[in-house]
Amino acid sequence: MTAVQEQTLDMAKAEAFAERVGGMLDAGAAAAMMSLGHRLGLFDTLAGRAPATSAEIAAAAQLSERYVREWLAAMVMAGVVDYAPQTRRYRLPDEHAACLTRDAPLxxxxxxxxxIALLGKVEERTIACFETGEGTRYDDYPCFHQIMAEDSGQTVTAGLFDHILPLVPDVLDRLEKGIDVLDAGCGRGSALIAMAKRFPKSRFAGYDLCADAIEHARQTARAEGLGNVTFEVRDLTGYSEPGRWDFVTSFDAVHDQKDPFGLVKGLLASLRPGGVYLMQDIGASADLEKNRDFPFATLLYAVSTVHCTPVSIGQGGAGLGTMWGWETAERFLREAGARTIERNVLPHDPMNVWFVARV
Known part of the structure; x- marks a missing residue:
């Protein structure tokens, strides 16, 4: 910093921003510890439990007490877990458990x-992408499909029958009678498996690029004894099966593709007359300035930087990114030939947008 810059520096603003950065660092550390707590089941162990010592918590979770104690200290400092120094007991308030456990009501x-933990794991690979302009592959990301399956489980599968499918009222009766359904970019297939169990007369297929996700879906379907659902490893670039499907879905899958517009066009072309395409994606705007108040905007742009953009580029695509915007999605549907397009945002889920497109 030059002497002139130092003279014109507003120290109050500089110090306030430095304090804000410190808060970011502290919050980032808390998030990383939160990831550990989730994966180790510690929040589930603590939920509903009376105040307990670190030894009691560790025993209940079947984990090392010394590590549990240090993790608890981080959670106490973050204001997540309460601590009584007189008894050295810890407690997760019910109000905190309401958004931190596997059956959390919120x-x-x-x-x-x-x-947050994943961002750090792939930092070196991301730096290489910045330096070379190259992309990544899905298998560059440890635990990615496990994370996305958990996400899909609570944002899609949990509300599938009460909130999501009712966005397409006539499809419920058709599913009961028996139709052909495709889930494009199905991942581990939780939504498709739920539909296959609910509607035994319909026939379901899931396509995804990632072999590990498809194998997991197949194993789950076999364990459930489902004979009306199949899963296939398939690159959806250039996909089109004219007149093949009555109902097509894609859940948070289009923007990662090599050719998102081509996929949307191919999926619409694959519908039979009267068919419906239900597409879910992130509901942010394509305009950066409109996303300042969007939920988790910083996190979503960060995930886009290290995953969604480089995965598309790695396939030879343009790298639209996570925040490609509902306006772009709607334009793709219109230009791909959708006769009608309905855009929906569910009251309990402000982060996603749901398009119902008919041909």
């Missing part, structure tokens, strides 16, 4: 803390 936000 949704399990600790699931998303895993993204």
């Amino acid at each position: 949704g399990n936000l600790a699931v998303y803390a895993q993204h």
